Amino acid sequence: QVQLVESGGGLVKPGGSLRLSCAASGFTFSDYYMSWIRQAPGKGLEWVSYISSSGSTIYYSDSVKGRFTISRDNAKNSLYLQMNRLRAEDTAVYYCARINYGGNPTHFDYWGQGTLVTVSS
């Protein structure tokens, strides 16, 4: 069965950095586009970033562009999010999500359980 397991969250000071990982199993990781989505405490969902199956196409939300970097290692079935210059408003649960199969990404069909990032001094 499809499994997505995030790790790497924690407490970090404003301006600091953190790297999130997502270990994928139960499907052919290299066939799927992937994404990071976050949810601030008590708030709704916010899309963060997207990466194509080969890693050649990447998009970011305006709120993280220039500070976050998404990447993947298909040999290790892993997705990453490098977060730099973190701000208090980046505090959220970060979810790794699989995007529907095929060349037309429209929705997120499987989600991990999330990892909490807290940015506070």
Next chain:
Amino acid sequence: EIVLTQSPATLSLSPGERATLSCRVSQSVSSYLAWYQQKPGQAPRLLIYDTSNRATGIPARFSGSGSGTDFTLTISSLEPEDFAVYYCQQRTNWPPVRFTFGPGTKVDLK
């Protein structure tokens, strides 16, 4: 920028009742509208994609409809496990790819 508006913010119903949730998109972009269910402490779960297609394993009591700027999620007869928050989501025409979520509708027990 596409904005998704969901109504009502909260829907108070009893088991067995019908739930009708609305999602309005600020501009007509596509029929790539999806719905997710989220329970407290859990990750969201895909219910409906491309407006009206049920995801794998989703019961038939969940259905989606709509077009243009107005979309609806209907739960025909609420089961106890259906009390949760529901989000709609749409993708912009690409490039660039952007995904936007609505603010959510909470379905709670009356």
